[in-house]
Amino acid sequence: MNAVWAVFAKELVDALRDRRALAIALAMALLAGPVVFTLVSNLVSGIEERVQKREIVVVAQARAPTLVNFLQRAGATVVDAPADWEAQLRSGRLQNAVVVPPEDFEQRLARGDTVPVEVAYDESHDRAQPLVAAAVRTLQAFNRELGTQRLLARGVSPQVLAALAIEERNLAAAQARGARLLFIVPWAALIVAIVGALAVAIDVTAGERERGSLEPLLMNPVPAWAIVLGKWAVVMLYSVAIVLLTMAGFLLSIRFIRSETLSALMQLGSRELALFCAVLLPFAALMAAVNMLAATFGRTHKEAQTYVSYIAMAAQFSAVVPIFLTVRDAAWQLLVPSVAQLSALMKALRGEPLAALDLWLPAAVCAAGTVACLAAQARLLGREAIVFSRG
Amino acid sequence: MIEVEHLAKSFDSGSGRKRVRVPAVVDVSFRARDGAITGLLGPNGAGKTTTLRVLAGLMAPEAGSAHVGGIDVTRDPQAARAVTGVLSDARGLYTRLTARENIDYYARLRQVPAPAAAQRLAELADLLDMGALLNRRVEGFSSGERMKVALARALIHDPQHLVLDEPTNGLDVMSTRALRRLLLRLRDAGKCLLFSTHIMQEVEALCDEIVVVAHGRSVAHGSSAQLRQRTGCATLEDAFVALALAPA
Numbered sequence: 002m003n004a005v006w007a008v009f010a011k012e013l014v015d016a017l018r019d020r021r022a023l024a025i026a027l028a029m030a031l032l033a034g035p036v037v038f039t040l041v042s043n044l045v046s047g048i049e050e051r052v053q054k055r056e057i058v059v060v061a062q063a064r065a066p067t068l069v070n071f072l073q074r075a076g077a078t079v080v081d082a083p084a085d086w087e088a089q090l091r092s093g094r095l096q097n098a099v100v101v102p103p104e105d106f107e108q109r110l111a112r113g114d115t116v117p118v119e120v121a122y123d124e125s126h127d128r129a130q131p132l133v134a135a136a137v138r139t140l141q142a143f144n145r146e147l148g149t150q151r152l153l154a155r156g157v158s159p160q161v162l163a164a165l166a167i168e169e170r171n172l173a174a175a176q177a178r179g180a181r182l183l184f185i186v187p188w189a190a191l192i193v194a195i196v197g198a199l200a201v202a203i204d205v206t207a208g209e210r211e212r213g214s215l216e217p218l219l220m221n222p223v224p225a226w227a228i229v230l231g232k233w234a235v236v237m238l239y240s241v242a243i244v245l246l247t248m249a250g251f252l253l254s255i256r257f258i259r260s261e262t263l264s265a266l267m268q269l270g271s272r273e274l275a276l277f278c279a280v281l282l283p284f285a286a287l288m289a290a291v292n293m294l295a296a297t298f299g300r301t302h303k304e305a306q307t308y309v310s311y312i313a314m315a316a317q318f319s320a321v322v323p324i325f326l327t328v329r330d331a332a333w334q335l336l337v338p339s340v341a342q343l344s345a346l347m348k349a350l351r352g353e354p355l356a357a358l359d360l361w362l363p364a365a366v367c368a369a370g371t372v373a374c375l376a377a378q379a380r381l382l383g384r385e386a387i388v389f390s391r392g
Numbered sequence: 393m394i395e396v397e398h399l400a401k402s403f404d405s406g407s408g409r410k411r412v413r414v415p416a417v418v419d420v421s422f423r424a425r426d427g428a429i430t431g432l433l434g435p436n437g438a439g440k441t442t443t444l445r446v447l448a449g450l451m452a453p454e455a456g457s458a459h460v461g462g463i464d465v466t467r468d469p470q471a472a473r474a475v476t477g478v479l480s481d482a483r484g485l486y487t488r489l490t491a492r493e494n495i496d497y498y499a500r501l502r503q504v505p506a507p508a509a510a511q512r513l514a515e516l517a518d519l520l521d522m523g524a525l526l527n528r529r530v531e532g533f534s535s536g537e538r539m540k541v542a543l544a545r546a547l548i549h550d551p552q553h554l555v556l557d558e559p560t561n562g563l564d565v566m567s568t569r570a571l572r573r574l575l576l577r578l579r580d581a582g583k584c585l586l587f588s589t590h591i592m593q594e595v596e597a598l599c600d601e602i603v604v605v606a607h608g609r610s611v612a613h614g615s616s617a618q619l620r621q622r623t624g625c626a627t628l629e630d631a632f633v634a635l636a637l638a639p640a
Binding site for chain 2: 003004006007008010011014015018019209212213214215216217218219220221222223224385388389
């Protein structure tokens with residue numbers, strides 16, 4: 002145990018004296034909060050504002066005064082489409098749906114024809130969806146009104162057409178509505194846990210090989226596991242400190258930004274941040290061990306960086322895969338590190354209750370993985386190819 | 393006392409289909425007495441470093457055995473390491489730490505009590521004339537300064553056996569002299585010193601006994617005078633060339 006402590010104390014001093022790595026890690030931790038929350042609150046409030054304003058963009062309003070009249074009665078603000086509306090839609094400058102009535106709109110309407118009305122939009126822009134839906138809903142209301150009038154003119158009760166009375170009821174809790182975009186918040190926290198201590202993990206493993214200090218180190222009468230454990234404790238501590246700092250940054254950013262939309266969308270107070278820490282700490286321990294194991298194969302910092310960056314990328318992207326597959330709460334997710342953590346963080350953010358299993362099972366998986374990685378690394382240090390081949 | 397008997401070790405070279413087994417050490421045997429400096433003399437690639445790595449317990453030999461102070465290094469490497477100090481070819485210092493911190497780290501790993509370590513470091517700093525270096529960070533040290541730090545680190549637990557791999561590589565005259573002084577002092581204190589080199593002057597100046605290693609075999613063992621006499625050569629260099637080139 003003395004040896005573990007000696008390694009820990011030495012590596013801690015060494016890591017803290019690597020000012021450049023420390024500065025980068027601190028900058029990342031402190032900036033993550035402000036950047037993420039500014040981004041998310043902009044995205045969210047932009048959508049809300051426009052849906053609430055109910056702006057509808059119409060090409061050549063003069064062609065269809067009846068339509069414009071209805072839209073205004075329905076409480077929408079009718080805006081003239083700019084001349085280059087198609088280009089603006091594609092570039093994303095214009096995100097609203099654009100309503101294009103045909104030139105002979107009024108004549109065809111008077112004849113009692115079915116008049117085609119085009120609703121143009123660019124689906125590839127994220128914010129377009131709710132705006133388009135709102136525009137189409139309004140047009141459909143106009144359609145119903147006209148249809149009803151035509152039926153009445155022919156002496157038919159409008160009830161004939163209303164076989165169904167469809168009522169929409171959105172069951173998503175207020176917090177869940179914006180949460181689809183909000184995965185960015187826990188994702189950022191997760192990424193910090195993955196990469197926060199990378200520089201240290203590489204320095205204590207591949208760095209020892211590159212400097213040629215591993216060989217003399219192993220000539221001390223100390224078992225390899227004690228060396229590995231001492232080093233891991235430092236990487237883990239570093240990573241945990243970065244995660245805690247990031248959480249503190251989150252808390253400050255939320256207070257500072259004070260977006261009402263944002264606070265309606267998600268729950269992120271000190272209770273949730275404590276949950277974030279509980280979820281992220283075992284994960285940080287695992288990532289410390291995984292990164293160290295991978296970096297041990299590197300003969301130089303550079304080589305180790307290559308190995309480790311693939312792992313970091315895999316961990317970051319596997320976490321969001323279930324979001325895009327729209328799989329929710331499948332049991333296997335609890336067993337996959339990074340996927341389990343992101344889903345638990347999302348639940349915390351949405352204000353959903355977290356079962357004990359949601360916390361303990363992923364933590365247990367992380368603990369088992371950590372032990373396995375550390376054991377594998379201790380074995381590696383006994384390999385001549387690792388100890389003696391230098392960069 | 394260090395005893396090596398019929399040591400053999402080979403390595404894989406290349407990869408895939410081109411992989412071949414290259415013998416590094418074929419048959420090395422020698423004995424290094426306490427109170428003596430034994431030189432492992434051989435050309436580059438003769439198997440000196442491999443032999444020393446086996447002695448440090450970091451490589452398992454394929455055949456033969458190695459004992460340090462009566463302890464079998466393959467059976468109980470931890471115990472063997474505890475009574476040995478090694479100055480490896482790679483000095484391997486931590487550049488962000490000061491010289492003192494580098495040395496203290498090994499003292500702690502070897503569980504030397506802090507007061508004893510401090511006293512020992514003061515002595516070594518005096519002998520190696522490195523007092524001014526102690527509180528400076530190793531970053532930017534010359535190779536002579538690095539050697540001194542690494543040597544003090546290897547001696548901090550006052551080991552009975554000291555193994556040095558090419559200790560004078562890249563050293564200037566002053567550093568080489570400081571090193572020699574210390575080694576002679578350790579010998580007079582009854583320590584067992586073994587060092588590998590390919591430099592004749594080193595061997596002449598320091599060694600009580602010489603083991604000539606060539607092509608992975610120990611081909612001769614004796615004092616400088618004995619080796620010259622055996623080969624009928626006037627200088628150690630000629631004697632060495634004759635021994636190293638002789639067919640196995």
